[in-house]
Structures are given as C-alpha cells and as structure tokens.
Amino acid sequence: MSEIWVLLPLIFTFIAGPLSAGGNVHMADSDSELLKLTKNITNTKSCDEGMHREHEFCCQPCSPGERKKEDCDINGGAPKCELCSEGEEYTDTNHHSYKCRRCGVCDGEHGLEVEKTCTRKQNTKCRCKPNFFCNVSLCEHCNPCTTCEHGIIEKCTPTSNTKCREGSRSNLHSLWALLILIPVSAVIYREVKRRHRSKKMGHQKSTASDTEIMTVNFSDL
Numbered sequence: 334m335s336e337i338w339v340l341l342p343l344i345f346t347f348i349a350g351p352l353s354a355g356g357n358v359h360m361a362d363s364d365s366e367l368l369k370l371t372k373n374i375t376n377t378k379s380c381d382e383g384m385h386r387e388h389e390f391c392c393q394p395c396s397p398g399e400r401k402k403e404d405c406d407i408n409g410g411a412p413k414c415e416l417c418s419e420g421e422e423y424t425d426t427n428h429h430s431y432k433c434r435r436c437g438v439c440d441g442e443h444g445l446e447v448e449k450t451c452t453r454k455q456n457t458k459c460r461c462k463p464n465f466f467c468n469v470s471l472c473e474h475c476n477p478c479t480t481c482e483h484g485i486i487e488k489c490t491p492t493s494n495t496k497c498r499e500g501s502r503s504n505l506h507s508l509w510a511l512l513i514l515i516p517v518s519a520v521i522y523r524e525v526k527r528r529h530r531s532k533k534m535g536h537q538k539s540t541a542s543d544t545e546i547m548t549v550n551f552s553d554l
Contacts (some may be wrong), residue, residue: 384409385429394427398453401431417453425454444475461491468492 380391392405395414400422403413417423422433436451437459444465449458461467461475466489478489481497489495 381409383427387429392429394429395424397424397426399424400433401429419453420451423451423453423456425456443473444477445472464489466491466494468494 380386384391384393386392387404390405390408390410393409393411395401395412399414399416401412402415405412412429417433421436423436424430424433433453434456437457439445439447439457439459441462444462444467445459446462447457448460449455451457459472461472464478465475466478467475475491476494479495479497481495484498485495486498487493487496
C-alpha cells in the first residue's frame with residue numbers, strides 16, 4: 334500500500350508533462366495564425382505604385398483634365414472620371430481626386446496679363462504687361478520699369494528692369510556741352526552786334542548826305 338503512494342507523484346508528473354507541452358504547441362499555433370492574419374491585413378492595405386485605395390479595391394488614377402466621379406469596382410480597375418469645366422478648372426497630372434483645381438487669374442492691378450488661357454489640362458499662364466518686369470521664377474506681382482533721367486544703357490524687359498546711365502556722367506557731358514556753347518554764343522552775339530552797329534552807321538551817313546543836298550538847294554534859291 335505504501336508503494337502505491339510513492340508511485341502516485343511519478344504517475345502525475347508523467348501525465349502532466351505531455352499536457353503542458355500540448356498547451357505550448359496550441360499557443361504557438363495561435364501566434365502563427367495571428368501573424369499570418371496581420372500580414373494579410375497589411376497586404377490588403379498596400380497598392381502597386383500609381384494605384385490608390387479608396388475603399389475595397391486598388392484603383393487606377395484619372396487622367397489630366399478629369400476628376401474622379403466614382404471609385405473602381407474591381408481590383409486594379411479604372412475609376413469613373415468626368416471632364417473638368419473648360420476655362421474654369423484643370424488637372425495637369427494623373428490623380429485620384431474628386432475635385433479639379435481652379436484656374437488662376439492674372440491680376441492687372443499687379444502688372445500681369447494673360448499669356449496662355451486656362452485649359453482642362455493646364456493652368457492659366459501669366460506674364461508682365463508692357464513697361465513692367467518681374468525677376469523671380471514664380472511671379473505673382475510685376476513692378477513698373479524705371480524711367481531714366483540721364484539715358485538708358487539697357488531697356489526694360491519682362492524679366493529685368495531698365496539699366497540707366499549714372500547722373501555724374503550725364504552731368505559731365507552737360508558741362509562739356511556748356512563749355513562749347515558759351516564761346517559759340519559769344520561769337521554769334523558779337524557778330525550780330527557788329528552788323529547792327531554797321532547798319533546804324535550807314536543809316537546816319539545817308540541822313541547826313543541828304544541834309545547837305547537840301548542845304549545846297551536852298552542856297553541856290
């Protein structure tokens with residue numbers, strides 16, 4: 334009888350061992366299934382390059398000039414797209430948006446005018462009006478060209494301002510012109526005065542001769 338009590342712990346250990354091992358195997362199988370499920374969920378969320386998932390399927394994009402109206406109904410399929418409003422909206426790349434972009438406006442008060450009108454596939458292109466310029470790549474405001482007081486080196490262009498001559502050089506040129514003009518004016522003045530004086534003296538001589546003739550005639554009488 335005492336031998337049975339000694340064997341009971343050994344029997345219990347023998348039976349508990351496989352049960353514990355089986356439990357570990359079951360937990361390992363559960364972890365494996367969870368990992369597979371996580372991978373499947375991750376894979377369903379990713380799409381190929383250029384594709385986009387809106388709901389259930391990965392869909393192709395809409396073309397430039399269109400907007401998406403409805404999503405695709407099969408994986409890898411094309412969505413239902415419709416045209417943007419001509420002259421009002423545009424899209425210039427492949428996209429998955431339900432909206433088109435609004436066409437830009439060239440603000441005349443900022444010195445801009447339309448170079449190319451807006452189409453479904455291209456936004457409005459603006460440029461500077463005549464006598465305005467802008468020297469940055471993305472121009473939203475043009476500046477009036479500078480007016481030169483002393484002469485122009487380079488004319489104003491749509492991308493660069495006028496280059497003017499420096500005032501000091503212009504003043505030097507004016508000084509040289511004045512130095513030349515003063516002597517010429519003096520010579521002209523002297524010549525005019527001389528002629529006026531000669532004309533006046535000739536008039537006086539003519540008057541004196543007429544007086545002598547009249548005197549002689551009176552004496553004869």
